[in-house]
Structures are given as structure tokens and as C-alpha cells.
Amino acid sequence: MKWNLRVKILFSAGVIIFVVLGTSTLIHIYGVQQDYLEALEWRSEALAQGLIKKAQDLTNIAPDFNSNDLLELLGYWVKDVYESNLHLTHIAAIDAEGIIAAHTEKALWDTPITSPVLHEALSRQQQVTVLDGAIYHMLFPIRSRQALYLGSIAIGVPKQIIDVKAQQILRHSIALFALFLGLAVLATSVSGHLLTKPINHLVSIAQELAEGNLAQPILITNRSDEIGVLARSFANMRDRIKRQIEDLHRLNDELEQRVEERTAELAREKYIVDTFLANVPDSIYFKEPEGRIIRANTAHARRRGLCDPREEVGKTDFDFFPEEVAQRKYAQEQQIIRTGTPVINVEEQNVWSDGRIDWQLTTKMPLRNEHGEIIGIFGISRDITELKQAEQELERYRDRLEDLVAERTAELTRMIEESKRLNARLHEENIERRRVENVLRVSEEQYRMLAENVKDGIVIVQKDQLVFANKAFAVMTGYRVEQSEMPDPLRLFHDRAIPSIRAGLHAEDQDNSVSEWQVEVIVKDGHTIWTEIEQTEIVWNDQPALLLTIRDITERKRQEQRLEEERVRLKEENLHLKSTIKDRYRFGALVGKSLAMQRVYELIVNAAAAEVNVLLCGESGTGKELIARTLHQVSRRKMQPFVPVNCASIPESLFEREFFGHRKGAFTGADRNTPGLFDRAHQGILFLDEVTELSPGAQAKLLRVLQDGEYTPLGSTTPKQADVLIIAATNQNCQKEMAQERLRKDFFYRIGVIEIAVPPLRDRKEDLPLLIEHILEEYREKQAQVQGSAPADLPADQTMLPAELVQALYASDWPGNVRELQNVLQRYLVTRNLEAVLPLLGVAASPRAATPFLLHPEPLPSTLPEAVQLLEKRMITHTLAQTEHRIGKTAEKLGMPLRTLQYKIKKYQLL
Structure with a gap:
């Protein structure tokens, strides 16, 4: 009777266990895919919340950051999170307009979202998971501390992972079901009382481990059966998980500290750069290869009539300049991008769309990334409109002043000659004295009329006294023209100039000669003005006298001083820039x-x-x-x-x-x-x-x-x-x-x-100009040590070498590399014989078909005015070298006025 009852009890318990395990397994299999998706959402939310917290911290540290800058900074952390979670397809930061600001794929940066499913999900501005094709997109909104919506974090998980995981869990569940069923049958065959307590204990411990609670102690048993093995396994698992959690907490603290330090450093660097760009007076801008402005400073925006530099972003020169001017600038920038050669200190005339015309000193250079690839253009320019206008005005004033001086000098000379003839007649014809005196009075009245109506001051000095002065002199100095009010002539000048003035006024070896000088004159109220004085010997009342023509040149003198100061400053800046660029291309020797x-x-x-x-x-x-x-x-x-x-x-x-x-x-x-x-x-x-x-x-x-x-x-x-x-x-x-x-x-x-x-040298021919200049400089220094001074005709760079030699240098493959280049240049400098040097480079010497400045190996600019300027500079440089920098002989050889040549030399900074 007892045996039958036991069988029934065991059979009933087995059926109950089978039904319970089977039902729970089916329920678990039914919801496993959704549960795994929810688990991935929970993990993705943890990752996204870390990024959102960093974004909120950044808004507190740098409140002036705009959303685009903020989301671009998240790109560094997005990459780190993506690399540590390999099961994700992507992590992206999307701004409020649906533009990708940061993505694990660099090519997708700054591109709009095209999927309508994602657009609809982003418009909700809340946490949501959507399925787009074969990828689950989990979207988490980014809000500032003031609840302002900044954008969203998008984390992608492939649907295939969830399906595969569900299939794995399904297989595992079936296996576990079979295992649990066997264990249940085995359990019911032994004493339930002995197993109930340890099994319950193990189940509770497993639940605690699953919930992440590691505080409950695990009883260690010495049993050698499966229960003992499971107990010891759970204990070891609890210790291992606890150590891993501690390691993860430590690594998380270190990572947060590094991120905070890097964030603060980036914020400081951005503040310094923004402050510099906002306050520097020169225009600074950055452009994409297509010519669109990606960033500019305040000075650049104001020059274009804008208040905020952000208004320029995305625009091109075609938005501000006429078609022809914008096309010229675009061609110049494309040339820089193709060749990598910068444009340094080029004077450009800008014609704006509104009709304005100005001048600027421009420097443009290629913008490179960390791999050395050209990704755009960097430019800086300085407004020199006032300087150009002053130069033009001074040139016009000088020309007009020379004509006026020539006319007035000729006129005065004619009058003086007439006076001399009259005086001679007085000495020769005493019997006609009255008639001559009348003629002299008439002439004097005419002279006075002329003197009173000219704009220059005219005075007559006789026996160290002013005996005559016109109204223009009175207006200029503040003294009255009456004889009693006229001052001592030497009182008009500074003490430091009195010796030279006295020597000029008492010169006895002058025979009707005219002398000129520039001196400061002290007017009646005590201040000084700059004057230009012309001195001529005349006869006044039968006595020798000096006629002084005084012209006020104070404003012209100040203009010349300002121009000279500006020239010196620009020359110093140019030398500094040249030395800076030269040092960038040197490393020791x-x-x-x-x-x-x-x-x-x-x-x-x-x-x-x-x-x-x-x-x-x-x-x-x-x-x-x-x-x-x-x-x-x-x-x-x-x-x-x-x-x-x-x-x-x-x-x-x-x-x-x-x-x-x-x-x-x-x-x-x-x-x-x-x-x-x-x-x-x-x-x-x-x-x-x-x-x-x-x-x-x-x-x-x-x-x-x-x-x-x-x-x-x-x-x-x-x-x-x-x-x-x-x-x-x-x-x-x-x-x-x-x-x-x-x-x-x-x-x-x-x-x-x-x-x-x-x-080898053949793989870096862009270094040839620097190497040639370096070798020429070393040869010059060596000659200076040997001979005491270097010969004046030694070339300083490749522009002063014969064109055939320069062409051969650029065409050679240089099997002997830099040592061969040094040998060829030194041989030419010693012999100055092209016929002996060119065969070394595989080139036969031949008569020149054109002048050296036309055979220069560098390419001409794309526009005709720039090409004309470049050829003009080369021609002047070549001729100066031939004449040993004698400006007069150079002007004669070039067939241009001396003053024009001096202006060109100053313009191109050739001396």
C-alpha cells in the first residue's frame, strides 16, 4: 500500500513539474525577443545618459557654445563609446534640424537625415525606439539644464543580433528544459526533504545574482554532489562579479576625470581662439575647397558690411563681389589647393558689389588636416586703402609741385635778368637816370603786385634785415609787413639751424646762383612749420640783397614722415614674416x-x-x-x-x-x-x-x-x-x-x-629653391671668410641664376642627390661657364632664345595683371643684378624714368 502511494506521489510530482516547467519555458520563449530588446534599450540608455550628462556639463562650463559646437565636441566621446561596444552599428549626435553633427563614420558628418521614419521619430523629441530596415534606432533627447532641446543621441543595433540572440536563447531554453526535467525526475526519486532547503537557498542566491545584489552570503558546503558544486560555483561567481564591478567603477571614475580635464582644456583653447579672432584688426577666414566660408572673424564680417561673422558661414566671394572679381579670387584659391603653394603679401584691389573699391595686403595658404591633406584655404588680409591713397596723392602732389616750382622759378629768373639789365643801364647812362628811375619804379610796382598776389611767401633780406615781405609771408608767420614790425631773419629759425642759415645768407662766392633748402620756421605764436626756401641774389636799391621764396610744406612733410614710418614698419613685418617662413622650413642644418x-x-x-x-x-x-x-x-x-x-x-x-x-x-x-x-x-x-x-x-x-x-x-x-x-x-x-x-x-x-x-632629391623637388638658396648662402659666407667680403655679383637665389641653368636644375633626376647639386652650383659659381656645367646635367649649352626672366621655371599667374607684375619684377631683379644694383644705370638700361624705377623697387621690396 505504501509503495503504490509513493509511486503515485512521485508520478503526480513529475507531472506537476513537467507542466510548470513546460508552461514557464513557453512563456519565456514567447517574450524573449522583446525582453532582449528592452535589455538593449536599457544598456543603450545608460550609454546615452553618459553622453547627455557630458553635454549638459559642457553647457554649464561654456554657456556661449552653440548646439553645433557642442554636438561636434561629443564626437570624441561618441567614438570612444562606439569602440568599447562592438555590437552597435553606430552612435550619432543629431542636431535639432535633423543634421548629423557627429557620427562614428566621418563621411556622414554634416549630412541630413533622409529616412522618413527617423524624421518622424526625431520630431517627437523624446526617448523612442524605431525599426528602420534591418536596424533598431534608439533615440535619446539631449536637453540643457534649462530644458532647452539641443538634439538627440542615436544608437543603432542591428535587428539580426536580436533575432540571433532570440534563437540562441530558444535553443538554450529547450536544453535547460530538458535538463530541468531530468533533474526534476531525479529529484523526485530521492528525499525531497533533504534537497528542499539547499535548493531553495541556491535559487535565492541565483535570484540575488541576477538582480545584481551581491550582499547576501552564500553558505559553502562540503558536499561533493551537484548541489555542492553549484554552491561553490555561485560563491566563486559572486566574488568574481564583485571584483569586476569594483574594477569597472574605478575605470569609470578615471574616465570621467580624463573627460572633465579634456573638456576644460578644449573650452579654454576655444575661448582663447575666439577672443583672438574677435579682437585682431586683420581679416581672418577659413574656406572649404569649394570656396564656401566656414569661419571668419569680426573684422572680416565688418569689411563685408555684416555684424556677425556667423552670417558669412556657407557664403562665397560671389555673394560679395562682382562676377569677374569673385572668379579671379576663386581661381587663385583653386591654384593654391592644387599646388599647395601659398600666396604671401600680395596687394589686391577689391571692387565690391556695392561699388566700393579698396586695397588689401593678402596672405593665403592651404589649410591641412592632421594627415597633411589640403582641406581648405586659410587667409589673412590687412586694409591698406589709406596707404595706397596717400601714396597716389603724394605722387600727384609731387608732380604738380615740380611743375609749379619750375614755372615760378623760370618766371622769377626772367624778372631777375630784367632787373640786372636795368641796373647795368643805370651805371652806363648817368644822363638818363631819371628815365631809368621811373622805369625802376614801374618795375618795382609790378614786382610788388606780383609778390602780393602769389601764394608763396616772398621776402628780401639786405644787410641782415628784412626789407620787404609780401602778404603771404605775413599770413604764414603771423608777422606784419610794416618795416618796423619785421623781425630779425635769424629769429625765424631754430638755434640748431642758425649756423647753416647764416652761412647761406652771407655766401660771397655765389654769382647769381639759386640755392634751395628745407628748414623749420618759428612763427610769431611760437609753434614751428616746415618750409622750402629758394634763395636768389638780386640788387635792391642799388645794393646787393637776397630774394627768398618761402613755401609752407608742413603737411607734405608730415605725410612723408607718416609714409616713411609705415614703410619701415611694413619692411620690418615683411622681414619678420620671411624669417619666420624660412625657419619653418629648416631643422638645424x-x-x-x-x-x-x-x-x-x-x-x-x-x-x-x-x-x-x-x-x-x-x-x-x-x-x-x-x-x-x-x-x-x-x-x-x-x-x-x-x-x-x-x-x-x-x-x-x-x-x-x-x-x-x-x-x-x-x-x-x-x-x-x-x-x-x-x-x-x-x-x-x-x-x-x-x-x-x-x-x-x-x-x-x-x-x-x-x-x-x-x-x-x-x-x-x-x-x-x-x-x-x-x-x-x-x-x-x-x-x-x-x-x-x-x-x-x-x-x-x-x-x-x-x-x-x-x-632622394628627385622625390622632393619642391625643396630645390630652398636648397639652392642655402647652398648659395653657404658659398657667400665661405667667400666672405676667405676674401674678407663676398663679391657683389654673387647670386642670392635662383632668380639671379641663368635661366638655362635653372631649367636644367629642375629637369635633372639628381642621381647624386644633394651632394651632386652642391657640386654643380659651386662649379658654376667658380667658373661662371654654362658650357662646362650644363653637360654635367645632360643638357647641351645653347644660345639663349629669351631673357632669363622669361625662362623662369615657375608658372605664371592665371590673370594678365598678375602675370605682368611678376614679369616686371623678374626683369627689374635681373637688370639690378647685371648692373650691380646701380639704380641710375638700371633705369637707363630698362628705359624708364629714375623715379618710376625707385617706386617699382619700393613696391616689390627688391632692396
């Missing part, structure tokens, strides 16, 4: 502006800072030893020795003796201790030139020193420690040398921690 040389400079700095062995690979003549010496100069070992050695010149039998040194008596003839290369280079740098010429045996001997830093001199048993940094150089292909077993791999890996590939 190295010269080059190409990307390849900039990469070499960067590797030199990294190697010097890292203190590791360096391998220089490049063709002969590329300057590998110069690079090694430059690396020594910028390293912390620059005060220690730099020891160069040519490995090809050391026989293998003398290798250890040369590198490690020897002790007295080590071999026949060793009468004293001799240090080796490692001794001489201790704490410094040892330069191994042509390192691949070392035999494999010699490489093996050096390898021990490179590995352990120890070596033993010949004849000694005590090892020495070497503190030496190795810089090796070779013109061979190291991979081929290792393949042919002439270079040991372990030796190569020791000497080549940092490998610097030195580019």
Missing part, C-alpha cells in the same frame, strides 16, 4: 619644406626623445650624416662626443682593435693603452656609416655590445660598460641584404629600432 622632409624632422624629434638606436636608409648624397649630426644636436647627449666611423674602411682583422681598443702588450707593437671607438663615444653617439659593409662576423661581435652594453678590450680580461647610442646609415636595401645573408637579422633589429627613410 637640414633644409626642406616637402612632406617627406617634414616626416624626417618628426622622426628625428621622436628618436631624440626616445633615446633608441636609429637606422638611416637612403641613397648616397642625401645627407644621412647631416641628419645624424642634427639628431645629436637635439638629443640630451648634445654635450657629449659624436664619433663618426666609415665601416667600409675598417678591415675585419682590425675590427676589435678599432672598436674595443687594446691594452699595452696585447700584440707586437702595442706599447701603450689605446681607447677604441666605444671608449671615445662613451655617453655620446657612435655613427656607423655604411653599416652593411660590416661582415657577418663583425656584426656578431657588435651584437653583444648592443645587447648587454659590455665589451672587452684586446689584451684585457675585465669587461667594460658602454653607454653609447648607435646611429647607423646605409645606402643598401636592408631586406635584400638580409635575404642574401650579408646582414644578420638580429643585428638589424638591434640597430634599427627607429628606421628613417631619407628621400
Whole structure:
């Protein structure tokens, strides 16, 4: 009876367990996909809330940030979150207008949302999950502390992951169902009383673990059955999860601290840049390659009649200038983008759409990203309209003044000649004195009438007294024209000018000559004016006198002083800019502006800072030893020795003796201790030139020193420690040398921690102008040391070299690299014989078909006025070099007035 009852109880319990487990499993399978989606939404919300919190913190730190700047800054954190969550398809920051401000794919930045499903979801401005195609989009709104909607965070999860996860959970659930069913049958076959308590305990612990509560203790049992194994597994799981949570909290705190520091740093940098752009008087702007303005400062906006620089964003020059002017500017900027060559200090005349005309001094250069790619144009310009107008006005005034002076001088000269003839007749014809006196009175009245009606001051000085002055002189100085009121002539001038004035007024060797000078005159009220005085000897009342024509040139003098001060200031700025640009393309004794040389400079700095062995690979003549010496100069070992050695010149039998040194008596003839290369280079740098010429045996001997830093001199048993940094150089292909077993791999890996590939000259021909100028400068300095002063006819740059030679320099492939270029230029400078130099470059010498300034290798500008200016500058430069900078002879040879040539030289800053 009891056995049957037990069977029934077991059977009933099994049926009940089967029904309960089956029902729960079906319910779980039915809702697993939705539950997993909700779990992903919860995790995505946690990620988005972190980004939203950073955005809110940024609005508090920098309240002047606009939404676009704020969302672009989120791009850095978006990338970090995306890289740490690989199951996501994307994370994006979308502004309130539906434009993507930041995205894990750089190409989608600043593009609008095209999906109507996403547009409808974004318009709700609330947290929502939508399915668009094969991707679930989870949208989380970004609001400031003032509840202002700034945009949304969009996190994408592929639908396939959820489907696959649901299928996995389905399979796992079926397996678990079968496992639980077997366990249930097994459980009902044993004592329920003994299992009830530990199973309940394990279930409660599992629930606590699932809910993330790790506080409940787990009873550790010594049982060896499945319950004991599960108990110990739960205990180990609880400890491992707790440690992982602590590690995650620590990492999260460190990440938040780094983000806050970086955010504050970015805010400070942005404030400094914005303050500079807002207050600098020069116009500054940035453009896209298509010519659209992406940023500009306040001065740039005001010049275009705008109040806010943001009004310019997205516009082009076609919105402000006529079609022809805008097209010229666009062509110039496209030329800069294509060639990468900047435009420095170019005077441009702007004709605005509203009819305004102004002048500006413009500098434009390519804008590059971190990879060296040109992504736009950077420009800065200064308004020089007033300066150009002043120059033009001064030129016109000078021309008009010269004509006026010439006319008045001729007129006065004629009057003086007439007076002389009258005086002669007085001496010769005493009997006609009355008639002559009448004629003189008439002439005097006419002269007075003329003197009273001219605008220049006219005075007559006789016996150190003013005997006559016209009204213009009275108006100019404030003195009255009556004889009793006229001052002493010397009282009109400063004390410092009185000796020269007295000498001029008492000159006895002047024979009807005319002299001119400019001097400051003290007027009656005490202030001074600048005057130009013309002095002429005349006869007044039968006595010698001086006729002074005084012209007020105060305003012209001030204008000249202002122009001279501005010229000096602009010249200093130009010299400073030239020296700054020149220094940017130099690194120690190295010269080059190409990307390849900039990469070499960067590797030199990294190697010097890292203190590791360096391998220089490049063709002969590329300057590998110069690079090694430059690396020594910028390293912390620059005060220690730099020891160069040519490995090809050391026989293998003398290798250890040369590198490690020897002790007295080590071999026949060793009468004293001799240090080796490692001794001489201790704490410094040892330069191994042509390192691949070392035999494999010699490489093996050096390898021990490179590995352990120890070596033993010949004849000694005590090892020495070497503190030496190795810089090796070779013109061979190291991979081929290792393949042919002439270079040991372990030796190569020791000497080549940092490998610097030195580019050949044919791959960096954009450096030719700088290299030519550098070689010419070195030759000039050498000649100055040898001869005491450099010859005046030595060229300073490539524009002063013959055109055939310059063309040949640019056309050559330079197999000998910089060493060959130096040889060719020095040979020409010594011989000045093109027929002896051009064949070295593979060019036959021929008579010139055009003048050098026309054969210049640089391309002409795209517009005719700019091309005319460039050719004019080249022609003047070439002629000045031929005449040894004698301006008068240059003007005669060019067939232009001297004053025009002086203006052109000043305009192009040729002297």
C-alpha cells in the first residue's frame, strides 16, 4: 500500500513539474525577443545618459557654445563609446534640424537625415525606439539644464543580433528544459526533504545574482554532489562579479576625470581662439575647397558690411563681389589647393558689389588636416586703402609741385635778368637816370603786385634785415609787413639751424646762383612749420640783397614722415614674416619644406626623445650624416662626443682593435693603452656609416655590445660598460641584404629600432629653391671668410641664376642627390661657364632664345595683371643684378624714368 502511494506521489510530482516547467519555458520563449530588446534599450540608455550628462556639463562650463559646437565636441566621446561596444552599428549626435553633427563614420558628418521614419521619430523629441530596415534606432533627447532641446543621441543595433540572440536563447531554453526535467525526475526519486532547503537557498542566491545584489552570503558546503558544486560555483561567481564591478567603477571614475580635464582644456583653447579672432584688426577666414566660408572673424564680417561673422558661414566671394572679381579670387584659391603653394603679401584691389573699391595686403595658404591633406584655404588680409591713397596723392602732389616750382622759378629768373639789365643801364647812362628811375619804379610796382598776389611767401633780406615781405609771408608767420614790425631773419629759425642759415645768407662766392633748402620756421605764436626756401641774389636799391621764396610744406612733410614710418614698419613685418617662413622650413642644418622632409624632422624629434638606436636608409648624397649630426644636436647627449666611423674602411682583422681598443702588450707593437671607438663615444653617439659593409662576423661581435652594453678590450680580461647610442646609415636595401645573408637579422633589429627613410632629391623637388638658396648662402659666407667680403655679383637665389641653368636644375633626376647639386652650383659659381656645367646635367649649352626672366621655371599667374607684375619684377631683379644694383644705370638700361624705377623697387621690396 505504501509503495503504490509513493509511486503515485512521485508520478503526480513529475507531472506537476513537467507542466510548470513546460508552461514557464513557453512563456519565456514567447517574450524573449522583446525582453532582449528592452535589455538593449536599457544598456543603450545608460550609454546615452553618459553622453547627455557630458553635454549638459559642457553647457554649464561654456554657456556661449552653440548646439553645433557642442554636438561636434561629443564626437570624441561618441567614438570612444562606439569602440568599447562592438555590437552597435553606430552612435550619432543629431542636431535639432535633423543634421548629423557627429557620427562614428566621418563621411556622414554634416549630412541630413533622409529616412522618413527617423524624421518622424526625431520630431517627437523624446526617448523612442524605431525599426528602420534591418536596424533598431534608439533615440535619446539631449536637453540643457534649462530644458532647452539641443538634439538627440542615436544608437543603432542591428535587428539580426536580436533575432540571433532570440534563437540562441530558444535553443538554450529547450536544453535547460530538458535538463530541468531530468533533474526534476531525479529529484523526485530521492528525499525531497533533504534537497528542499539547499535548493531553495541556491535559487535565492541565483535570484540575488541576477538582480545584481551581491550582499547576501552564500553558505559553502562540503558536499561533493551537484548541489555542492553549484554552491561553490555561485560563491566563486559572486566574488568574481564583485571584483569586476569594483574594477569597472574605478575605470569609470578615471574616465570621467580624463573627460572633465579634456573638456576644460578644449573650452579654454576655444575661448582663447575666439577672443583672438574677435579682437585682431586683420581679416581672418577659413574656406572649404569649394570656396564656401566656414569661419571668419569680426573684422572680416565688418569689411563685408555684416555684424556677425556667423552670417558669412556657407557664403562665397560671389555673394560679395562682382562676377569677374569673385572668379579671379576663386581661381587663385583653386591654384593654391592644387599646388599647395601659398600666396604671401600680395596687394589686391577689391571692387565690391556695392561699388566700393579698396586695397588689401593678402596672405593665403592651404589649410591641412592632421594627415597633411589640403582641406581648405586659410587667409589673412590687412586694409591698406589709406596707404595706397596717400601714396597716389603724394605722387600727384609731387608732380604738380615740380611743375609749379619750375614755372615760378623760370618766371622769377626772367624778372631777375630784367632787373640786372636795368641796373647795368643805370651805371652806363648817368644822363638818363631819371628815365631809368621811373622805369625802376614801374618795375618795382609790378614786382610788388606780383609778390602780393602769389601764394608763396616772398621776402628780401639786405644787410641782415628784412626789407620787404609780401602778404603771404605775413599770413604764414603771423608777422606784419610794416618795416618796423619785421623781425630779425635769424629769429625765424631754430638755434640748431642758425649756423647753416647764416652761412647761406652771407655766401660771397655765389654769382647769381639759386640755392634751395628745407628748414623749420618759428612763427610769431611760437609753434614751428616746415618750409622750402629758394634763395636768389638780386640788387635792391642799388645794393646787393637776397630774394627768398618761402613755401609752407608742413603737411607734405608730415605725410612723408607718416609714409616713411609705415614703410619701415611694413619692411620690418615683411622681414619678420620671411624669417619666420624660412625657419619653418629648416631643422638645424637640414633644409626642406616637402612632406617627406617634414616626416624626417618628426622622426628625428621622436628618436631624440626616445633615446633608441636609429637606422638611416637612403641613397648616397642625401645627407644621412647631416641628419645624424642634427639628431645629436637635439638629443640630451648634445654635450657629449659624436664619433663618426666609415665601416667600409675598417678591415675585419682590425675590427676589435678599432672598436674595443687594446691594452699595452696585447700584440707586437702595442706599447701603450689605446681607447677604441666605444671608449671615445662613451655617453655620446657612435655613427656607423655604411653599416652593411660590416661582415657577418663583425656584426656578431657588435651584437653583444648592443645587447648587454659590455665589451672587452684586446689584451684585457675585465669587461667594460658602454653607454653609447648607435646611429647607423646605409645606402643598401636592408631586406635584400638580409635575404642574401650579408646582414644578420638580429643585428638589424638591434640597430634599427627607429628606421628613417631619407628621400632622394628627385622625390622632393619642391625643396630645390630652398636648397639652392642655402647652398648659395653657404658659398657667400665661405667667400666672405676667405676674401674678407663676398663679391657683389654673387647670386642670392635662383632668380639671379641663368635661366638655362635653372631649367636644367629642375629637369635633372639628381642621381647624386644633394651632394651632386652642391657640386654643380659651386662649379658654376667658380667658373661662371654654362658650357662646362650644363653637360654635367645632360643638357647641351645653347644660345639663349629669351631673357632669363622669361625662362623662369615657375608658372605664371592665371590673370594678365598678375602675370605682368611678376614679369616686371623678374626683369627689374635681373637688370639690378647685371648692373650691380646701380639704380641710375638700371633705369637707363630698362628705359624708364629714375623715379618710376625707385617706386617699382619700393613696391616689390627688391632692396
